[in-house]
Amino acid sequence: MIDKYVGRLVEIIYQDSKGLITQRIVTVRSIGGGYARVYDAGKRAFRTLTLDRILAVLPADGRRVS
Template identity: 40%
Template sequence: MNGLLLRAASNGELLEMIYQDNKGNISQRRIKVLAVGEESFRAFCHIRKQQRTFKLENVLSVGPERKIRRGA
């Protein structure tokens, strides 16, 4: 996972993440990774429209942003 986060930070890629906070709430977020540490990382969350710090241990899933096209 660290490799994906580091690559996204250097390339400016958007990622989709499923995250569980300390209270057990699960959310899906679109993020742009800014910095990666040993236990956490900083990212701009497009849902909250602000920088957030996320614990690596609370990330349930992370991957490249999916481009879904709808309609005929």
């Protein structure tokens, strides 16, 4: 589902390994091997996210999330 957004800014809902659910705005850089490589705008850093833990993906509309 997220693979169609490579190169685009998206808003995701993500559950980390401890079960914490977060909302993030990221730019999807690449997808492969069960992982998404993204640039997390909120953390100002690249992240590698497990695809199975991405719960939802929507195109970002310019809103900031908290």
